[in-house]
Amino acid sequence: MPIIVFASPKGGAGKSTSAVVLASELALRGAEVVIIDADPNRPVSSWAGRPGCPPTLTVLSDVAESSIIDEIEAAAARVPFVIVDLEGTASMTVAYAISRADLVIVPTQGSQLDAAEAVKAIRLIRQQERAFGRRIPYAVLLTRTSSAIRPRTLQHIRDEMARNEVPVLDTQMHEREAFRAIFSFGGALQGLGASQVSGVESAIRNAQAMTAEVVSLLKRTSEKMEALT
Ligand SMILES: Nc1ncnc2c1ncn2[C@@H]1O[C@H](COP(=O)(O)OP(=O)(O)OP(=O)(O)O)[C@@H](O)[C@H]1O
Numbered sequence: 001m002p003i004i005v006f007a008s009p010k011g012g013a014g015k016s017t018s019a020v021v022l023a024s025e026l027a028l029r030g031a032e033v034v035i036i037d038a039d040p041n042r043p044v045s046s047w048a049g050r051p052g053c054p055p056t057l058t059v060l061s062d063v064a065e066s067s068i069i070d071e072i073e074a075a076a077a078r079v080p081f082v083i084v085d086l087e088g089t090a091s092m093t094v095a096y097a098i099s100r101a102d103l104v105i106v107p108t109q110g111s112q113l114d115a116a117e118a119v120k121a122i123r124l125i126r127q128q129e130r131a132f133g134r135r136i137p138y139a140v141l142l143t144r145t146s147s148a149i150r151p152r153t154l155q156h157i158r159d160e161m162a163r164n165e166v167p168v169l170d171t172q173m174h175e176r177e178a179f180r181a182i183f184s185f186g187g188a189l190q191g192l193g194a195s196q197v198s199g200v201e202s203a204i205r206n207a208q209a210m211t212a213e214v215v216s217l218l219k220r221t222s223e224k225m226e227a228l229t
């Protein structure tokens with residue numbers, strides 16, 4: 001426990017990148033982390049196959065629709081953090097993973113078209129809540145945003161989400177070369193040399209802020225859940 005699921009039917013929304021960044025940060029703090037790579041393209045497994053994967057982080061692949069719930073539950077019984085990376089489509093595997101989540105993170109780029117895809121993910125979360133008779137906390141994570149400018153479209157999307165009571169993390173995953181580079185070189189951001197990639201320090205600060213916000217959100221939601229039961 002807890003189980004954090006990255007979901008969005010939009011391909012390229014930033015699910016795998018954000019999942020790996022969060023998992024690495026947690027692992028570098030000493031936590032045992034399992035990432036369940038439930039995407040048949042196995043992007044997280046390829047990353048973990050390169051050098052530098054933190055020693056307390058394990059990646060499980062070969063996850064099928066029929067086995068995903070068992071895999072998630074078995075991992076959650078063993079380690080304090082289970083992170084699930086899903087493929088960018090709607091499938092039974094996605095629905096099953098969401099049904100087990102303590103927190104679903106919906107990564108979304110800052111355009112209206114991307115936000116519309118995030119809404120589909122949120123609808124699926126709400127359907128799973130009804131189907132399984134349990135609350136499933138979730139939050140949108142804005143990805144690939146500019147660290148320098150705040151475009152009006154992004155503010156408009158935030159306003160619309162606030163009006164519809166869709167929770168959005170304060171921290172955004174900015175567009176940074178370092179977040180791409182970990183998939184080329186392997187390992188965590190901290191292993192990237194400043195001569196290899198620019199802006200590593202800013203990317204690390206961004207990753208740490210995102211991780212801190214996710215951890216505090218998990219704490220708040222688990223307190224709320226306990227109060228409800
Ligand atoms: N914060 C970021 N900064 C820079 N590049 C990013 C960032 N997030 C994602 N990318 C890049 O965007 C592309 C898509 O990201 P990613 O693979 O994480 O998305 P995804 O939602 O997992 O996609 P899929 O649905 O295909 O699994 C990749 O090329 C990745 O390197």
Ligand SMILES: [Mg+2]
Nearest residue numbers: 015016039043
């Ligand atoms: Mg992916």
